Amino acid sequence: MATLENLGERKIIELILEQLEKMPQMPIPFGDDVSAVSMENGQLAVLKTDMLVGKTDVPPSMSFWQAARKAVVMNVSDFAAKGVKPIAILVSLGVPPNLRTKDIEEIGKGLNAGAREYGAYIIGGDTNEASDIVISLSVFGKVKEDMVMLRSGAKPENIVAVTGSFGKTAAGLKILLDGFKTQSNVRKILTESVLMPHARLKEGLAWSHTKAVSAAIDSSDGLAWSLHEIARASGVGFLIDRLPIAKEVEAFARINKLDPLELALYGGEEYELVLTVNPKLWSKAEKAVKEVGGRLLPIGKATGTRKIILAVDGVRRVIEPRGWEHFKSDKV
Amino acid sequence: MATLENLGERKIIELILEQLEKMPQMPIPFGDDVSAVSMENGQLAVLKTDMLVGKTDVPPSMSFWQAARKAVVMNVSDFAAKGVKPIAILVSLGVPPNLRTKDIEEIGKGLNAGAREYGAYIIGGDTNEASDIVISLSVFGKVKEDMVMLRSGAKPENIVAVTGSFGKTAAGLKILLDGFKTQSNVRKILTESVLMPHARLKEGLAWSHTKAVSAAIDSSDGLAWSLHEIARASGVGFLIDRLPIAKEVEAFARINKLDPLELALYGGEEYELVLTVNPKLWSKAEKAVKEVGGRLLPIGKATGTRKIILAVDGVRRVIEPRGWEHFKSDKV
Numbered sequence: 001m002a003t004l005e006n007l008g009e010r011k012i013i014e015l016i017l018e019q020l021e022k023m024p025q026m027p028i029p030f031g032d033d034v035s036a037v038s039m040e041n042g043q044l045a046v047l048k049t050d051m052l053v054g055k056t057d058v059p060p061s062m063s064f065w066q067a068a069r070k071a072v073v074m075n076v077s078d079f080a081a082k083g084v085k086p087i088a089i090l091v092s093l094g095v096p097p098n099l100r101t102k103d104i105e106e107i108g109k110g111l112n113a114g115a116r117e118y119g120a121y122i123i124g125g126d127t128n129e130a131s132d133i134v135i136s137l138s139v140f141g142k143v144k145e146d147m148v149m150l151r152s153g154a155k156p157e158n159i160v161a162v163t164g165s166f167g168k169t170a171a172g173l174k175i176l177l178d179g180f181k182t183q184s185n186v187r188k189i190l191t192e193s194v195l196m197p198h199a200r201l202k203e204g205l206a207w208s209h210t211k212a213v214s215a216a217i218d219s220s221d222g223l224a225w226s227l228h229e230i231a232r233a234s235g236v237g238f239l240i241d242r243l244p245i246a247k248e249v250e251a252f253a254r255i256n257k258l259d260p261l262e263l264a265l266y267g268g269e270e271y272e273l274v275l276t277v278n279p280k281l282w283s284k285a286e287k288a289v290k291e292v293g294g295r296l297l298p299i300g301k302a303t304g305t306r307k308i309i310l311a312v313d314g315v316r317r318v319i320e321p322r323g324w325e326h327f328k329s330d331k332v
Numbered sequence: 333m334a335t336l337e338n339l340g341e342r343k344i345i346e347l348i349l350e351q352l353e354k355m356p357q358m359p360i361p362f363g364d365d366v367s368a369v370s371m372e373n374g375q376l377a378v379l380k381t382d383m384l385v386g387k388t389d390v391p392p393s394m395s396f397w398q399a400a401r402k403a404v405v406m407n408v409s410d411f412a413a414k415g416v417k418p419i420a421i422l423v424s425l426g427v428p429p430n431l432r433t434k435d436i437e438e439i440g441k442g443l444n445a446g447a448r449e450y451g452a453y454i455i456g457g458d459t460n461e462a463s464d465i466v467i468s469l470s471v472f473g474k475v476k477e478d479m480v481m482l483r484s485g486a487k488p489e490n491i492v493a494v495t496g497s498f499g500k501t502a503a504g505l506k507i508l509l510d511g512f513k514t515q516s517n518v519r520k521i522l523t524e525s526v527l528m529p530h531a532r533l534k535e536g537l538a539w540s541h542t543k544a545v546s547a548a549i550d551s552s553d554g555l556a557w558s559l560h561e562i563a564r565a566s567g568v569g570f571l572i573d574r575l576p577i578a579k580e581v582e583a584f585a586r587i588n589k590l591d592p593l594e595l596a597l598y599g600g601e602e603y604e605l606v607l608t609v610n611p612k613l614w615s616k617a618e619k620a621v622k623e624v625g626g627r628l629l630p631i632g633k634a635t636g637t638r639k640i641i642l643a644v645d646g647v648r649r650v651i652e653p654r655g656w657e658h659f660k661s662d663k664v
Contacts, residue, residue, distance in 0.1 A: 012427065012436055012459045019440030023420065023453035035456030037420050037472060045377055049470045051424040051460045088355065088369045090381040092424075092468045095344065104344055108351030121355035124367030127344045128383045131463045136424045138381045138470035140369060 033078035054133035059176040065110035071135040072114025077199035077271040081218040083208025086120040094130030154215035154234035154276035156304040167249030168193035170267025203294035212281030222323030224265040226274040240300035241311040365410035386465035391508040397442035403467040404446025409531035409603040413550040415540025418452040426462025486547035486566035486608035488636040499581030500525035502599025535626040544613030554655030556597040558606040572632035573643040
C-alpha cells in the first residue's frame with residue numbers, strides 16, 4: 001500500500017477531505033488559504049491553522065525565537081493573501097523533553113514579536129510533550145464577506161502581479177541546508193530572507209478595500225505552485241513575461257552555476273503575494289499599495305487556455321506544477 | 333539549566349505567558365479552558381486549540397480512527413465546560429512518512445465522526461511531515477458573553493457537582509499501558525472509556541442557559557486537578573464528601589489491590605464536567621440537565637478556606653494538587 005513518501009501533502013489533504021461532510025453554506029471553499037464561518041451583518045469569522053515542525057520547517061541555524069516568529073508569519077501570510085486582518089492567535093506547542101527554560105522563553109518572545117508585528121495578540125493555547133518541536137498556530141480574524149480575496153476569481157486578460165522579487169529563500173535554503181557558498185553581503189540577504197521572513201499584510205489589507213484584485217494567494221509553496229493554484233481554482237492560464245528575480249539571486253546563481261529562474265519559480269518558504277488584477281482597476285490597486293509603502297509588480301497576464309507559460313527573451317517554456325512540498329521524493 | 337522533564341506543562345505555559353503582551357479587554361482570561369474575542373452585540377467568538385500527540389495521548393491499542401475522534405472530543409470537552417457550542421473545526425495534521433493511505437482515510441473518518449457527533453464540521457486545515465502523529469485541532473464557536481461558564485465564579489456554600497462517576501479512564505489506562513488484569517466485562521467498560529471518550533456537551537449547553545453554574549471545568553487532567561483549578565481561579569476551597577466512583581473501578585481496584593479513591597481523584601483523560609452550582613438554583617440546574625438526558629451529581633460544597641478536603645466515613649484527607657500531567661517525572 002502507498003505510504004506518504006510517495007503520496008505528497010496535497011494527496012493527503014484530498015484523502016482527508018473525501019471523508020468529511022461539508023458544512024452547508026461554506027463562505028470560503030475547502031482548499032483556499034483560510035476557512036470561514038458566516039456571522040451576522042455579512043461578516044465572516046476567518047480561521048486558519050498551520051503547523052511549524054522542527055524537522056522540516058526549521059533550518060539548523062534558525063533560533064527558537066526566529067522559529068516561533070516564523071510560525072506566526074506563515075499564518076499571517078495567508079491572512080494577508082485573503083485581505084483579512086489577524087486579531088487573535090492561539091498556540092498549540094509540542095515540546096521535546098530536552099528543551100530548556102531559556103528555549104521556552106525564547107519561543108514565547110518570538111511568538112509575541114510575530115503577533116505584535118502584525119497587530120495581533122496571542123490569547124491562549126496549550127502545550128504537550130512531543131518528539132520534535134511543533135508550533136501549531138490558529139489565527140482568528142474578521143472581514144466583510146465581499147472583501148475577501150479568494151483564489152478563484154481570476155479572469156483572462158487580468159494582470160498578474162506580485163509584491164516583490166523571487167528566489168531569495170530558495171537560494172538562502174541552499175546556503176543553510178546544503179552549504180552553498182556566495183559573497184558575504186549576498187549571503188546575509190539570502191539567509192535573512194529564510195530566517196526573518198515577512199508577511200505582506202499591509203499590502204493585502206490595502207487591496208481588500210479596492211475590489212481590484214480578482215484572485216490572490218501567497219507564494220509559500222513557490223511562485224510556480226501559486227500560479228498553478230490560482231489557475232486551477234479560477235479556470236485560467238498564465239503568460240508570465242516579466243519575472244522579477246532578486247539581484248542577489250542572480251549573483252548567487254552565477255557563482256554556483258545554477259539557473260536563477262529555477263530558484264525563483266520552484267523555491268518556497270517565500271511569503272510574497274501573487275495576485276490577479278482587473279486591468280481597469282490597476283491604477284487604483286497601485287495607488288492603494290503605494291500609500292502603505294508596498295509594491296505591485298506586473299509579471300504577466302491571465303489567459304483563456306489552461307497553460308502556464310514563461311516567456312524569456314522570446315523563448316517560451318512551460319512552468320511546471322511543482323514547488324516546495326514535503327514527503328514527495330521528487331521535490332525540488 | 334532546568335529542562336522540561338522537571339518543569340511540567342503548567343510551568344511551560346507560565347513561561348510563555350510571561351513573554352506575551354496581553355490583548356486589551358480579554359473577555360476570557362488566560363488560563364481558562366477556551367479563549368475569546370469580543371464581537372458585536374455582546375457575542376464572543378470562542379476559540380480553543382489542543383494537540384493530540386501519538387507518543388503521549390494514543391495508547392497502543394487505539395486505532396487511528398479512535399485517535400482522530402479523541403482529538404475532537406478533547407477539544408469539544410472544553411467547549412462543553414464553558415457552555416459553548418462548537419461550530420467549526422480546523423485540523424493541523426503532522427504525519428510520519430510511514431503512514432499508509434488507509435491510515436489517513438481512517439484519520440479523516442475519525443475527525444468527521446467526532447465533529448458530527450457534536451454538531452460541528454471540519455472546515456479546513458493543513459498537513460505537515462512530522463516524526464510522530466500530531467493532530468492539532470482548533471475549534472470555533474459563538475456564545476453570548478454572559479452565558480460563558482468560567483473557572484472563576486465559585487462562591488463558598490456553592491454545591492460542587494459532576495456529570496458522572498470517576499476512575500474508569502485511570503483504570504483503563506492501567507490495563508492498556510501497564511498490563512493490569514480484570515474480569516472481561518469490567519475490562520471492556522474500562523478500556524472503552526479510554527478508547528471512546530465522550531464530551532458532556534449537551535449538559536454544558538443546557539446549563540449555560542440557566543445561570544445556575546458559577547464555575548466549571550472538565551476533568552481531563554483528573555478530578556483533583558480540576559478542583560484545584562476552580563479553587564485557585566475562584567479563591568475558594570472544597571469539602572468533597574460524596575465521591576462517585578464507578579462500580580467497575582471498585583471491582584478493578586479490589587482485584588489489583590489498588591486504592592479506588594486514588595484512581596478516581598488522580599486519573600486523567602476523563603471528560604466529565606466539574607462545576608459549582610448556586611444552591612438556590614440547584615433544582616433549575618437539575619431540571620435543565622435531566623431534560624437532555626444528563627446527570628448532575630452533588631459531591632460536596634465550596635468553602636471559604638483554601639483547603640481541598642475529602643471526607644470518607646468521617647475521615648478527612650487533603651486532596652493533593654496533582655493529576656495527569658506529561659513531562660513531570662513524579663506524575664501519577
